[in-house]
Amino acid sequence: MKPVHQAIGYFIVGVFAILWIWGLFARIVKRGPGVWFWRLVAVAQVVVVVQTLAGFVLLIMGFRLQWLHYAYGLFPLLALAVAHAYARQRENDPWVPFAWAAFFSFGLTLRALMTGLGIGN
Numbered sequence: 001m002k003p004v005h006q007a008i009g010y011f012i013v014g015v016f017a018i019l020w021i022w023g024l025f026a027r028i029v030k031r032g033p034g035v036w037f038w039r040l041v042a043v044a045q046v047v048v049v050v051q052t053l054a055g056f057v058l059l060i061m062g063f064r065l066q067w068l069h070y071a072y073g074l075f076p077l078l079a080l081a082v083a084h085a086y087a088r089q090r091e092n093d094p095w096v097p098f099a100w101a102a103f104f105s106f107g108l109t110l111r112a113l114m115t116g117l118g119i120g121n
Contacts, residue, residue, distance in 0.1 A: 005058055013110050020106055023095065023098070044105075069116055072108045072109065073112040076105035079105050083098045
């Protein structure tokens with residue numbers, strides 16, 4: 001289970017990096033990001049939930065890490081929930097909160113991966 005959690009960790013960091021760079025580019029060119037952005041947002045949300053569940057399974061199995069690993073791993077769920085709340089309030093550019101959530105979640109999941117790998121502890 002641990003190698004799966006690690007592989008998903010690499011994947012989700014990459015997905016969030018793509019999403020926030022995509023959002024930044026869409027903002028620079030002053031165009032919406034398109035339907036594939038939304039599909040990738042859906043992938044990110046599903047993968048974050050799967051990753052969280054895998055982390056809980058590892059925790060139940062007795063694997064323990066420093067508390068920051070858990071915080072960094074759970075905050076992207078909160079960032080996505082906040083993005084949903086803000087996106088509903090925006091008539092124009094509802095994708096912007098998701099680009100911001102991806103930006104923050106990229107950093108958070110990268111840091112979670114680093115603490116899980118023992119880098120920068």
